[in-house]
Amino acid sequence: MSFHTASISIRRLATLLPMPTNTDRNSSHLAGEYFVAAELYRRGYSVAMTLGNAKAIDLFAEREARTVNVQVKAIRDKKSVGWPMLKERIKDKIIYVFVCLNAPDTPPDYYICTSDEARLKVKQYSTRGIIDLSRLKSDDYRNRWDKIEVALIPVNES
Numbered sequence: 001m002s003f004h005t006a007s008i009s010i011r012r013l014a015t016l017l018p019m020p021t022n023t024d025r026n027s028s029h030l031a032g033e034y035f036v037a038a039e040l041y042r043r044g045y046s047v048a049m050t051l052g053n054a055k056a057i058d059l060f061a062e063r064e065a066r067t068v069n070v071q072v073k074a075i076r077d078k079k080s081v082g083w084p085m086l087k088e089r090i091k092d093k094i095i096y097v098f099v100c101l102n103a104p105d106t107p108p109d110y111y112i113c114t115s116d117e118a119r120l121k122v123k124q125y126s127t128r129g130i131i132d133l134s135r136l137k138s139d140d141y142r143n144r145w146d147k148i149e150v151a152l153i154p155v156n157e158s
Contacts, residue, residue: 032074032099033058035108043145056091066152074099075133082132087122090115095151098136111136112144114151
C-alpha cells in the first residue's frame, strides 16, 4: 500500500467514525479562541491567550499601548441552540466574541458584544442561561470588530 492510498483510507475512515462527545465542548472552545486570536492578529493586534478552563478572560489584545480583555464563547455549528451563559457571570469592561465554528469548509461566524449587550441577550432560567444564536444574527453583532477598537483602554505607564 502506498502512502497516498493509506492517507485516503485514513480520511475515509475519519468520515465514518462518530465525532467525539466528551471533549467536544472543550475542543470547540479552544478552536474558537484560536480563530478569534488569529482574526485579531490579522487586524493588527498583538494577542495573548490565557490558560485554564475556569477563566474570566480568554484573550488580551493590544495595539498602540492600549488593551482590551476578550472572552470567547464557541459552538460547533448552527444546529447548536446557542452559548451557555449565566447573566451574573458576565463581567463589565470585557468584549464577548461568540463564535459559530461551522463545517470545515465554511469560515467561522463571529458575533461581537459589549458586556452590556451580552447581558441583555441572555435568556436566564432558574439554573442556567443561554444566548441563542438567533438573538445575535444581525448587523449589530455580526463581524463587529470595531467594538474591539472602541473598548481599548490605555496601558498605565509606570
